[in-house]
Amino acid sequence: MRAVTTASRAQGPFRLTDEHQMLRDAVRVLADDRVAPRAAEIDKTGEFPEDMRRLLADHDILALPFPTEHGGLGGELLSICLAVEQLSRACATTGLILAVQELGSLPITLAGTDEQKERWFPGLASGEQLIAFALTEPEAGSDAAAARTTAKRDGDDYVIDGSKRFISQGSVADLVVVFAVTDPEAPRHQRLSAFVVEVPSDGFAVTRVEHKMGIRGSPTAELAFTDLRVPAANRLGEEGEGWSIAMRTLDRSRPGIAAQAVGIAQGALEAATAYARDRKQFGQRIGDFQLVGGMLADMDAQTEAARQLLYKACVEIDAGAPDASRWSAMCKLVAGDAAMRVTTDAVQVLGGYGYIDEFPVERMMRDAKITQLYEGTQQIQRLVIARTLLGKAD
Amino acid sequence: MRIVVLTKPVPDPASGGERLLPDGRLDRANSPAVVNGNDEYVLEKALKLIEAAGEGEVILLTMAPESAPETMRKALAMGATRGVLVTDPAIAGSDAVATTRILAAALKTLDFDLVFAGVDTSDGTAGVVAPGVAALTGLPYLSYAASVDPDEAARKVRVKRITADGYEVLEAPMPALISGTQALGEPRYPSLKGIMAARSKEITTMSLTDLGIDGTSVGLDGATTKVVDSRPPEARGATKVVRDAPDEAARQIVALLAERRII
Numbered sequence: 001m002r003a004v005t006t007a008s009r010a011q012g013p014f015r016l017t018d019e020h021q022m023l024r025d026a027v028r029v030l031a032d033d034r035v036a037p038r039a040a041e042i043d044k045t046g047e048f049p050e051d052m053r054r055l056l057a058d059h060d061i062l063a064l065p066f067p068t069e070h071g072g073l074g075g076e077l078l079s080i081c082l083a084v085e086q087l088s089r090a091c092a093t094t095g096l097i098l099a100v101q102e103l104g105s106l107p108i109t110l111a112g113t114d115e116q117k118e119r120w121f122p123g124l125a126s127g128e129q130l131i132a133f134a135l136t137e138p139e140a141g142s143d144a145a146a147a148r149t150t151a152k153r154d155g156d157d158y159v160i161d162g163s164k165r166f167i168s169q170g171s172v173a174d175l176v177v178v179f180a181v182t183d184p185e186a187p188r189h190q191r192l193s194a195f196v197v198e199v200p201s202d203g204f205a206v207t208r209v210e211h212k213m214g215i216r217g218s219p220t221a222e223l224a225f226t227d228l229r230v231p232a233a234n235r236l237g238e239e240g241e242g243w244s245i246a247m248r249t250l251d252r253s254r255p256g257i258a259a260q261a262v263g264i265a266q267g268a269l270e271a272a273t274a275y276a277r278d279r280k281q282f283g284q285r286i287g288d289f290q291l292v293g294g295m296l297a298d299m300d301a302q303t304e305a306a307r308q309l310l311y312k313a314c315v316e317i318d319a320g321a322p323d324a325s326r327w328s329a330m331c332k333l334v335a336g337d338a339a340m341r342v343t344t345d346a347v348q349v350l351g352g353y354g355y356i357d358e359f360p361v362e363r364m365m366r367d368a369k370i371t372q373l374y375e376g377t378q379q380i381q382r383l384v385i386a387r388t389l390l391g392k393a394d
Numbered sequence: 395m396r397i398v399v400l401t402k403p404v405p406d407p408a409s410g411g412e413r414l415l416p417d418g419r420l421d422r423a424n425s426p427a428v429v430n431g432n433d434e435y436v437l438e439k440a441l442k443l444i445e446a447a448g449e450g451e452v453i454l455l456t457m458a459p460e461s462a463p464e465t466m467r468k469a470l471a472m473g474a475t476r477g478v479l480v481t482d483p484a485i486a487g488s489d490a491v492a493t494t495r496i497l498a499a500a501l502k503t504l505d506f507d508l509v510f511a512g513v514d515t516s517d518g519t520a521g522v523v524a525p526g527v528a529a530l531t532g533l534p535y536l537s538y539a540a541s542v543d544p545d546e547a548a549r550k551v552r553v554k555r556i557t558a559d560g561y562e563v564l565e566a567p568m569p570a571l572i573s574g575t576q577a578l579g580e581p582r583y584p585s586l587k588g589i590m591a592a593r594s595k596e597i598t599t600m601s602l603t604d605l606g607i608d609g610t611s612v613g614l615d616g617a618t619t620k621v622v623d624s625r626p627p628e629a630r631g632a633t634k635v636v637r638d639a640p641d642e643a644a645r646q647i648v649a650l651l652a653e654r655r656i657i
Contacts, residue, residue, distance in 0.1 A: 018464045022471055023589050060586045073590040083586075 016082075016311070023075075024082040030059055031090040039091035042217035043363045048172050049217050052094045057127020061087075065102040065109075070121035077252065078314040081259035085307075088263025089270075092367035093217035095263055097130075099256035100168045100218075103375070104131030106249040107177045107194050111237035120175060120196065132173035133253075134164040134223060135246050141166075142380050144179075145188050145243055149225065151180035151195060158182075158195060158235065160228040163207070168374070170221030171206040174199055178225070179242045192242030196234045203228030214366035247325075252317060254328040254375050258310045258335035261371035265303040265339040268346035268364040272296060275350050275359070286349075295349055299342045306335040329376070329384035336378055339368035395450035395546055397440040398504055399474065400497060400511040400524065403427035403458050403465040407516065418624040419487060420517065423459040429469050432512025434581040436574045439542055440510050441473045441582070447546070451475040453504060457485065457496055463597050470592035471584035477597035478504065484602055487614030490518070494526030496612060499605040501531055508551060509571040513538060524573045534566035540577040544568060 016024065034055055042049045056062045064080050066072020075083075080102055088095030105124055108116055123129035140146040149162025160180050170176065175196055182193040197204060208222035237245055273296055276287030286292050313327035321327060343365035347354035354361045372378045405412035409426040429437075437452070444450040454469050454477040456462055466477045480500050488496065501509065509528075514521035528535035538556040545551070549568045554561045556577055584592075602609050610616060634650070636643045651657045 018467055019471075019589060019592070022468060022584055023586060026583060026586055026589065029583065064586065064590075068590075073586060075590065079590075 020078060020082060023079055024086060027061065027083045027086040028089075030055070030061075031086050031094075035087060035094050036090035039094075039360065040357065040363065042091060042093050044216075044357070046211075046216040048169075048219050049094060049097075052091070052217075053097055053127060053130070056087075056094070056097055061098055062101050062127035063125040064098070065105055066121045066125035067117070070117050071125040072121060073125075076314075076318045077255060078311060078318065081255050081310060081314050084256050084259035085263040085266070085310075088260040089267040090263075091217075092260055092264050092364070092370075093215050095260045096168065096215055096218045099253070099260055100133070101131060102256050103168075103249065103253040104133045104173070104175070104177055106252055107133070107236050107245045108196065110248050110252075111194065111241065111245045116196070116233075116236070123174070129174035130169055130172055131175040131177065132167050132170045132221075133249070134167045134170065134176050134178045136164060136166045138163065138165045138222075142377060144246065145191065147179060147181060147192060149178065149180040150184070151178075151182050151193060151230070153182070153232075154229075156232050157229045158193075158232060160195065160197070160203075160225040160230060162225055164223045164225075166210070166374070167221050167223055168218055170223050171209050171219045176204075176223065177236070179246055180225075182239045182242075186240055189243045190240040192246070193239050194236040194242045194245045195230045196236065197225075197228065197230055198234070201228055201230075213369060214363070215370050216366075250375055251324045251328045254332040254381075255310055255313050255317065257371055257375045258306070258313070258328075258331040261332075261335035261339035261368065262303060262307045262310055264364050264368050264371070265299070265306065265335075265342040268339075268343040268361050268368075269296070269299045269303055271359065271361050271364070272299065272346040272349040275353070292349060295345050299345050302338040303342055306331070306338040309334050323388055325384050326388040329381040332371070332375065333378055333381040333385070336368075336371040336381075339371050340365075343368040395444060395447050395508070395544065396453065396504075396506045397443065397450070397508045397510055398453045398455050398501065398506045399433065399437045399440050399469075400509065400527070401433040401437065401454050401456050401466065401469055402430045402512075402515050402517075403456065403462050404430045404515055404517040414624055418621045420624075422486075423461060427458075427462075427465045429465055430512050430515040430517075432514060432516075432573075432575055434469075434472075434512075435576050435578045436510035436512055436539075436572070437469055437472060437474065438581040439539075439574060439578040440508075442579075443542065443544065453478060453506070455497065455500055455504070456480070457488075457493060457500070459486070466597055467592050468584060470595045470597075471588040472582055473584075473588055474595075476595055479597050479599045480601075480605070481599055482602040482609065484609030484613045487617060488612045489617040489619045490520050490522050490526065491618050492612035492616055494523050494530060496602070496605065496607060497523065498527045498530035499607055500600060501527060503600070503605070507546065507568050508542075508544060509533065509569065510542075511571065511573045513573045513575050524571060528571040531571070534570040535573075536564050536566055536570060537573045538577075539572050539574040542572055542574070542578070 063073045064075035068074040084095045084099050135144050151158040151160045178195050178197050179192045181191045203226045205224045206221050207224045210220040279286045310331045313331035316327045317324045346361040406426040406428040412425040413421040415421045440452045452474040454474050457480040460481050511524035525535050536553040539553045540556050541554040543552045552565045555564050636646050
């Protein structure tokens, strides 16, 4: 007699394991039943869907990224991305709640001490608390190392001054990971340190919530810090390690955005296919016209290609591939572009009906655009990939 | 309370991917498999009983090729505590009699208060294994259960047994073996927590040697029945779907049946 566990192989070569399929289907059923019916309204009102956050919390979806010893489910990257994909297929804003929870908590996962994890992860895993990732500033977007927000040591505290912009869920987060300059004189990539700011705190203010083209239910905030005191115990990693933490975070978080993009594309493909099957013109289904059928075929192929690259990237990154940056940049690049093309074509397939809010594809097209912009523009993804190809100049 | 649930991986009806060996037998090792439907209903009942009792174990007992842990994982994700897999190359080709002997021998190695089984399986549909196991282990056998009410203190179990024209109430001492169908209630879909927890649940494997069974007495050589022929069912003809309101739909269906002289 011998005992084996049922732990699945992380590297299922070409098919998802039964476990991953089960997980995907569990989230899909929930997304179809509970999320999809809310998507249009969330987009229309532009309000953060507190009910969706509750739903994800109640079904342990927000627990996926966190280790079991801190109240999470210990999901690896592929599991998290399968969940983001299925949620985003119904509603990109709802998928983003999980993606941002993962993004914001990664600096703690990568650089936090066990004490810090025990302090913050249980609340995040239960979904009681939300977390945001604050790197971008008005004058430091793609060039994030040019951040101006400062953190000055004062006894056992740091005092943070400055502002951050385009912070997803910045106005609803209970914790904000802030990257601030601790040593202005240090070399470019050693100037920043990372801090966990607990909200509310004196000196913390939400100064603006953007009016956006898509993901309208996800509040994108401008945050201001004025003499904000943070205990040194809230610093993640060493002083000067901030840039490295931020970059390693993005290596693991970009697949979450790729998953959001694949989900949006899949949702648009399904809506367009259903329409092309029902809509009759000239006495036949419009999908049977080769020009329309061909578009659907291209949309399917592009979505599937992006999905396969995403799944492969997840497995490679989890396996500790040395070129994790490349995998994560490639899957975000391919999936973001696929989502934009597929949703644009979905609007085309629906014609005039695609342009009005009676059908979901115009929303999906607006939502898709952000996946080409955030967590590094598509141009930055190409830079990252090219750098790993070329290596450093002499 | 401990409940053993007999679960069998059967070809996945949704995949259409079942493969036959040259001699006509099902190639179980290479056909996409799912847990047999009736087994999921009794598993659901077992889980509910343990939840209501507040303590106990649901143990899966499966006889299948080595790949079975993949299929057993869904049952573990639904909430079963652990699994026991009887697997041995010599088992391939076993008939219902050999299957019964093997499962009975495996059951004797376990502690339990109740044994649950689906009333039949969707591949063979013989429905003889569960009563056979009861006979070989000397357990009372209560079939076609629509409800199961164990009284642990009194060591008795009461079952509503579905009959052709209603149901009868049966009572037996515990431990007992009970078979059931969908009348026991819809099986739950595994939760995320269940799915992730299933990773660390244990599946113990047992070979024929572990059970003291001679390999030549089971499998193809030991079989008392022989597969003469097998083929996929013929594709169904065109289906007529009636979508009208109930009264109108009923009228159309009656007319259709009358037209074909079925009524």
